[in-house]
Amino acid sequence: MSFKDECGIFGIYNNNSEQFTTSLLTYYGLFALQHRGQESAGIVTLERDKNKTYSYRQMGRVSKIFNENILNHLAGDIGIGHVRYSTHGASAIRNIQPLVVEFGNGPFAIAHNGNLVNSDILRKELQNEGSIFHTTVDTEVIVHLMSKGYYQDMENTIITALNKIKGAFSLVMMSSNNLIAARDPYGFRPLSLGKLGDSWVVASETSAFDLIRAEFVRDIEPGEVLFIDKNGLKSLFLEDYKKVNHAHCVFEFIYFARPDSLIFGGKSVYELRKNFGRKLAQESNVEADMVIPVPDSGVPAAIGYSQESNIPFEMGLIRNHYVGRSFIQPDQNLRDLAVKLKLNPVRELFKGKKIIVIDDSIVRGTTSRKIINMLREAGAKEIHLRISSPPVLGSCYYGIDTPAQDELIANVFDANTTEIKDKLGADSLEYLSLNGLNEVIGTDHKYCLACFNKKYPVSPKGIERSPQMSLFELSKEDL
Amino acid sequence: MSFKDECGIFGIYNNNSEQFTTSLLTYYGLFALQHRGQESAGIVTLERDKNKTYSYRQMGRVSKIFNENILNHLAGDIGIGHVRYSTHGASAIRNIQPLVVEFGNGPFAIAHNGNLVNSDILRKELQNEGSIFHTTVDTEVIVHLMSKGYYQDMENTIITALNKIKGAFSLVMMSSNNLIAARDPYGFRPLSLGKLGDSWVVASETSAFDLIRAEFVRDIEPGEVLFIDKNGLKSLFLEDYKKVNHAHCVFEFIYFARPDSLIFGGKSVYELRKNFGRKLAQESNVEADMVIPVPDSGVPAAIGYSQESNIPFEMGLIRNHYVGRSFIQPDQNLRDLAVKLKLNPVRELFKGKKIIVIDDSIVRGTTSRKIINMLREAGAKEIHLRISSPPVLGSCYYGIDTPAQDELIANVFDANTTEIKDKLGADSLEYLSLNGLNEVIGTDHKYCLACFNKKYPVSPKGIERSPQMSLFELSKEDL
């Protein structure tokens, strides 16, 4: 119950197209990544022999957007797909990814998870040189950077272009004969390589491989640009490949990634979350009758906490999974109903009891306050809030939609005092310490902890958090 | 992962309509009952002073069907609603409830959860006397039974009609000035009364009250017919009221009802499920590394099992909640993908481990087999399946959609031998015993256990499980 991720990406170089349909596998891949973005989705396929692309991109969820008829129209043996949490309302339709354009020698498509910090500067430069932008997403900058030399030497062109962009990017791209996967030298966002029969697949998380029974091979390395064609794999590397420290997004472990995924070197998200809970119990346990998670993201940490503390785990909040986008908002007389639409307490559990509530993080604090209030009304005697990550102090500039800093409750109030606890109405409140977090994730990899310590691996200076847009395109769904 | 319930019902007699909109409360009520039926929904409201009803009924889920504009059109101070799992394909649209008709003195509407065992006989009789049927649901029989004397003495008419029907029925009805709630003398299906300010609400489960902050008052008694009008409540009783034993559906506890609901005398569903798990651990524990539930319905039993056995609880299967009706079915080359769309194993947990899997019931066994296979592939060393209810031997005739008896795995194979275990591929399989079940649910109430012991409280003789229908109406959703 916190930040919103912006994208999930999937790609396939299909050498078994008589056996598996490219578009169908891409569809399943996106479906397994649906949690990374629910507002729009798109699939682009390419017929290698005809050098033609077929695309379908719409607002909405994967299972609503596509049907068999559509997938049948998406012919081809290379496919890429994208799910997206869109941040900019009415202009969404124009910006649905993957982006598809025509270069001199044929089509090119790209899907992006991450955020570029120098896209505004590059965009101005490119426009001054005559580039015309059709969208307002930073991804289009990459396409224009590639435009000059593209058809002479594609590999060189792509490397040159990617060397110019700064920030977070995990990319899948598609040209006449290639599927290309790339990851920024910091490795902010995850991206993994898998194998299905003789075919290659790339996905933001390994849960996409599990679903289609592909095997996890390895991560795309930070700074790697992997070209896949009929001859197999070829790895090239960006110029900062060895120069910069890795900076994997720790929030992928805390909240974004699916618990059944392996990311950042094959680490189990579920295990780490449980260990965050264990560590939290070691650091700040309290006597209580039960431990309950805020579902679904708090469940593994609560299990870990319960196992460490020997306080019984209970599923005391029932999540309603039928809540959709179109839900009618309650009026004044039914305040606090919004949180109940999603979570209802098992009231009988709580009467006169001391409860430890485990959540993965606190951002604004709004939901936490409502949950505590709801449990109090249900009869809980004591409510101890335990958070399986440190206080969130900084906004993210690497692909996650965070509130402005002055909306972060740990920025407004002092997390070292009782201010936040009082604000939320809890009897006690403890966060996982930064040290504790580091102990759990280990030192074999480097992580970006900017949202907790404000140390930004790539300077976000000059980046506008809500860039000025001049092109608003309305979609049917807006209206 | 078992039977399918057929309906949820909700009603409100709104004395605070300037504060709460009747249709909006009915909408939230239905939303909280969405788990009881996801294929169609309807709301009917009535303006008492104008004696007019407004209805909107469609295929699909509550949050998709209704919007603010529609709710604003549904004016009135009495409202009833219905969610339904429809069993009969193309003819669904014609049969969406609530049913609304016009008697001589005004409109009448009815919503039904349950199943009548003598509806075919009554239908023939009524047709011979000139009744014309517009739908193929058994509920229409009730309306025709009431038609003769309706406007002379409504109370008497309703009692007379309900005395003629046999089987399971929890009903909410609405006439010019009344909201009426009724329950068959056996009390097969739950139905509760609540209060919201000066207004009265009736719902299949108390979770509907929680959402709108209504207070649970009491159950509608088996055999009670409760008339609510501007003067308050008035209870009448059916003639079998004292003559028959209660027969509450035990499957509501095992699977149907929401864990946060109180049913059948205010019993907590969550607590009972946990106790099924505890009892199961007492009866048939086995050495293992972890206990995992088949989510979501198996969670409370697995927690109980874990607490009783001191074997750690893990959320080892991750449920994907984005699966919708329109999902594209995988082709031949992706067999077993269907179950993975819903459940993915946290593979890292299982390698070389002994696992106890808790599910609420086994019906056909198909899903259990796939889950065990999936866990085996993920590396589990031993898989012990424990079921928190006894073997299902009999079909249900009281409002639940069950497979024919010869499709029930415990009917086909002998649950006292290892046949089913072998069929499913488990290392061991144990069910909760019937005695164990009875101990947990207690003896203060009587329950229908027909699906476990084939002792049917009301003879289902003569009932057709798939009655002949002559009117097929297509809906947009079918096409």
Place this chain on the structure above:
Amino acid sequence: MSFKDECGIFGIYNNNSEQFTTSLLTYYGLFALQHRGQESAGIVTLERDKNKTYSYRQMGRVSKIFNENILNHLAGDIGIGHVRYSTHGASAIRNIQPLVVEFGNGPFAIAHNGNLVNSDILRKELQNEGSIFHTTVDTEVIVHLMSKGYYQDMENTIITALNKIKGAFSLVMMSSNNLIAARDPYGFRPLSLGKLGDSWVVASETSAFDLIRAEFVRDIEPGEVLFIDKNGLKSLFLEDYKKVNHAHCVFEFIYFARPDSLIFGGKSVYELRKNFGRKLAQESNVEADMVIPVPDSGVPAAIGYSQESNIPFEMGLIRNHYVGRSFIQPDQNLRDLAVKLKLNPVRELFKGKKIIVIDDSIVRGTTSRKIINMLREAGAKEIHLRISSPPVLGSCYYGIDTPAQDELIANVFDANTTEIKDKLGADSLEYLSLNGLNEVIGTDHKYCLACFNKKYPVSPKGIERSPQMSLFELSKEDL
């Protein structure tokens, strides 16, 4: 530009179903009758050997509602269909015809063009005897009247029921083995019999036969009830068959029917309209430069007028056929735009010219005023309005949606003076005389002229023009 008709009906007893699909022929039949009602449409088909009906009924036009998939689902060898102009807003969906119900021995369906004058009385009587109404259309009364003896002797039952109803009715009905066509003894609305190979078809107008290449055989006679089954045709007659004078609706000739149809004894609608124009020229010609019709309905009369008067015919008003229901209404600053959306003048024709404008009728006068104003602005020097029917003085109670009498301009102002002319802004205004009308239509048949002379063949006493309805069902299209 005048009254609105309420229905078109079509039926087929298909003996060539291997060659022609029942539902497809019904679809084309309805399509050819679309001008008789554009707000909803429905098709019901029946498989004789299975005694099952299949129906699909929706708001909207025939070509929007049905597609190949739907028609394929509508299996069978008897089919009936209905198009409807619905008069009652939100409740429309519930009342879409054909009506389909289940009697004791099987399904029954009915489609109705016309209006019953004693339906309110019959409805009350039937409700007192226990009939339950699911719709608010008068057609349901017929079904209830038939309910008692239906399955003993269908023919007798239908005749008995139809003898009880009064008013205008052209009906197609369908039972287990029969297609039945019936027409009230006055013959208010048209209904014709045709033949297609070995199959029988029935339709409101012969243009439906033309489209599917069926041959026109004869009219269903006023008072005739025609039963069609595998043995062929059998005619029975209602008790008033010989007792009452025919009263064919003359407005079918003036406005409703398609000009390419033959109705009321095979009379050509086009020829009659031309002759109305000729007679009008004889009665009240004036010197002018051109004759222009208000398209499309005024075209044949304008041609007749031009031929008789030798004043050139010009298509001076261009009709825009893209105007649909969903058109956005112009705001204040674009007044009079509404009529221009439909009709635009060929301005160059009119400068300084004397123009005779031919319209089929004047009801409220609103459109006529706007047209005259528009022509005046386009530069016309003189505008002479000629109407090819007499002044409309009375409302219709026999199946046509007319304004209340006090909204009819010829009731409000005196058609014998210059009041209406002045109101409309014309330089002169003349109507076809009642005598002239009679001369053109001839004396071989009797006609209902009630809208011109207020002599009502069947007393409309006691009929409510906007009957009280208690059941409002919303459709997706309302919202």
Place this chain on the structure above:
Amino acid sequence: MSFKDECGIFGIYNNNSEQFTTSLLTYYGLFALQHRGQESAGIVTLERDKNKTYSYRQMGRVSKIFNENILNHLAGDIGIGHVRYSTHGASAIRNIQPLVVEFGNGPFAIAHNGNLVNSDILRKELQNEGSIFHTTVDTEVIVHLMSKGYYQDMENTIITALNKIKGAFSLVMMSSNNLIAARDPYGFRPLSLGKLGDSWVVASETSAFDLIRAEFVRDIEPGEVLFIDKNGLKSLFLEDYKKVNHAHCVFEFIYFARPDSLIFGGKSVYELRKNFGRKLAQESNVEADMVIPVPDSGVPAAIGYSQESNIPFEMGLIRNHYVGRSFIQPDQNLRDLAVKLKLNPVRELFKGKKIIVIDDSIVRGTTSRKIINMLREAGAKEIHLRISSPPVLGSCYYGIDTPAQDELIANVFDANTTEIKDKLGADSLEYLSLNGLNEVIGTDHKYCLACFNKKYPVSPKGIERSPQMSLFELSKEDL
């Protein structure tokens, strides 16, 4: 019943936005131009003070695509719109106009009626220089040609770009402060300037002005580029402005333009069509009982023919205006039904009669043959087909969708013999002579007659009639 036009365009520089909504006027303007393209439509508006554009573009007709809510979102005081007949199936959605892009200094939008003959060459050149194409329409070439110098001197940039393109183009464009209208030096397609209060409007045809009560001011001159801003109008001219002969498309007079429009120097389309008919009667009259048009396009010529020949005009074919895109195609057993869906004969008129049928042109001849066959079946004794334009011999490369030359019946058979007449089944067939045509249209302007005489004003050499496309984007409407 012949060629298909490809576009209609509309633009407004609104100085009265408090009085008239920019988007609403654009909507009405497009509505009046709907006959020029029915497959997609789009509106783009621009707020001058914010330098932001708002766009909405969809497949379908104007009245279906837009609603009040959408128009309210399209804020601004400059607006352009486009209706389009799309030729390329699945790829349609990507190519819907107007095109909207972002240059360095703000947004730019363009809508195009016409066809460029050198777009393929320019596209390759631009791609070689690094331009990236997002669409497959030739219009995007214009945008890229402008990209280099755009924000230094917009006027110069636009002139320079337009000087490079060859072929037919009537354009409306929109930049931060300007509405711009331009027309190729040949003046192939019409484009007119109008005034509404203090606001300026531009439209393909003057019928768009009539609807919104704007006054026709003058045509945009061939070769003129008109810049409209807050200071008023400023005209610049393309370099070929004086060098080339005008080549107005004569088919606009014959078929495309609305009869109530004034085009190519304010000529009345209706009058010209009548005069084509008069001239045709002078050239090749025949004795007959009546003259009937193929509606709607043949009506004025038939009136002219009738007036010249004194043979009575009859509306003998009734057009059904309810036929839509989604109409279900008849099967084998209902051959020839397709034409009847649109046109039904008034059979009674034709028995034993000699008929002159007037159509505007013959392209493939398919429809003409069916009509003649239909009239023959209706009993006509003689059928004389008269065409109010010369035989079509050449394809069009200037913005009209024509069949390939070998599908043109006058290319396959010799129009100077009886071959075509025999093929169509007529008793006689005569075309308007090329001389006759020229006499009617006069010599004050020059016209493109390439479809009749194959003299192409701009060489179409090198143009591909179905250019290779590599980007297929599916729309909801395709699927």
